[in-house]
Amino acid sequence: MMLTRHNLSTHALHFLTFSVSAIAQLAAPCPGLPTASTVCINRHASVMPYPFFRFHPSDGSLSPEDSFPRTNTTDPTFALVRNATFLVFDHARAADILGPDPILEHLFDLPPGFVHEAPVYVPSINSVIFSALAQDVVPQLIINLDGPRPTIANYTPEPPVYGVNGGRYHDGKIYWAVSAGVPFPHPEDGSTVLQTPGIVELDPTTNATRTLLNNYYGAQFNSPDDVVVASNGDIFFTDPWYGWSGNLTAAPVLPAATWRFRPATGQAQIVESSLVQPNGIALSPDEKTIYITDTGLTEFDMPEHVLPRFSLNSTGPRYLYAFDLDLEGKGGRVLTEKRVVFLAAEFGTDGVHVAADGSIVGAIRERVDVLSPEGELILQIRSTFVVNNVQFVGPDLDELWLFGYGGVSRVKWNLKGRLEGRASS
């Protein structure tokens, strides 16, 4: 386009109003989205008016006060940020994801001291099976979606499994990453059940479990934390040290790492060793990218009797990484092209899932971040409780359920999940 005098001046004028409004108004209602729950952040709040102040504890630890919404600014519109359920950073993409009427609905109160993890939706029984992860708590939980309101009950498969930390659906079965490695009493008959950390398969139609992996040439895994299953049946799992830190298993003997396990041959092979504490893991829909989070900001410096046996240091690793994935693994190149794609605004990403459109959905403290496949922040869901993991739920996988300390809630919106373990291109 030729720059005429006329469009030059409108261009300059536009630029002027834009930069002034970015400073004067950090937050505003989002056009086309409900004003009661949704707030748009202008230009990622990248220029805050002076003075602004975000509290950081002087010892480097993390505090709930140390967050984006609690940053003190002189801009009165920033009050909207503290109240919003949905914080929108990329309006065009967020509008597609949220749809015209997104809601966050609280479903169940659960005991506040338990991590709630490994949520898996099972289409054949229209139910979610998930885990209450705490010392001496064995049964899992099941939520049935038939009926006008979902109903919740304890769930004990046979043999029972203690300390389920991650789970994925594949071809009618659930695959669990199991953290606990101590003998425990059977919840129904009190007999002693022996278990080491590993991978367990659950058939949700019979409630029967089968151990697929419980050692590495005689050594115990640390505490498999999260798992994904590729369409060819390969299982990828992270093995950090959190099981020991929660006293669910013995002190680590293996480095924290990410593994591929092939049920067809029984072989577990290390595929990634550079992350400090690998945690959440997820596959892109075409299975060409694998995402792994590192919560290495945990420092295992607590005395034996203090649980969890770690403190947090905000300058430590709290990254989301992407890798190219080659299921053939020619020349041993299974995970290649490691790149860091996201640093959370607060804390680090825990459980992570990928939507049908490739968006990355990650649980982080009192919120869920929705990112583009490249790791750009599109929106946040602000929760009232700490979210440990999320899962797409329902016959159309069109609800996102949040599981964490103190509860289960759900978001109704436009973003859909996909049945995992099936590649799509």
Ligand SMILES: *[C@@H]1O[C@H](CO)[C@@H](O)[C@H](O)[C@H]1NC(C)=O
């Ligand atoms: C956090 O880590 C940094 C860098 O390693 C270190 O200087 C600092 O002392 C640590 N803070 C705490 C509270 O451990």
Ligand SMILES: *[C@@H]1O[C@H](CO)[C@@H](O)[C@H](O)[C@H]1NC(C)=O
């Ligand atoms: C934020 O501002 C309020 C009101 O001015 C003040 O009371 C509070 O101490 C400030 N918080 C921090 C962390 O500076």
Ligand SMILES: *[C@@H]1O[C@H](CO)[C@@H](O)[C@H](O)[C@H]1NC(C)=O
């Ligand atoms: C925040 O929410 C509270 C409670 O719903 C309400 O009283 C208050 O007016 C809201 N503040 C803003 C800035 O919207």
Ligand SMILES: *[C@@H]1O[C@H](CO)[C@@H](O)[C@H](O)[C@H]1NC(C)=O
């Ligand atoms: C499996 O467990 C569920 C929930 O406890 C129960 O409703 C179902 O009948 C069980 N299935 C079998 C085959 O025992």
Ligand SMILES: *[C@@H]1O[C@H](CO)[C@@H](O)[C@H](O)[C@H]1NC(C)=O
């Ligand atoms: C850790 O678990 C063992 C049993 O496995 C128990 O004897 C010990 O008291 C527990 N420690 C803490 C700090 O809870």
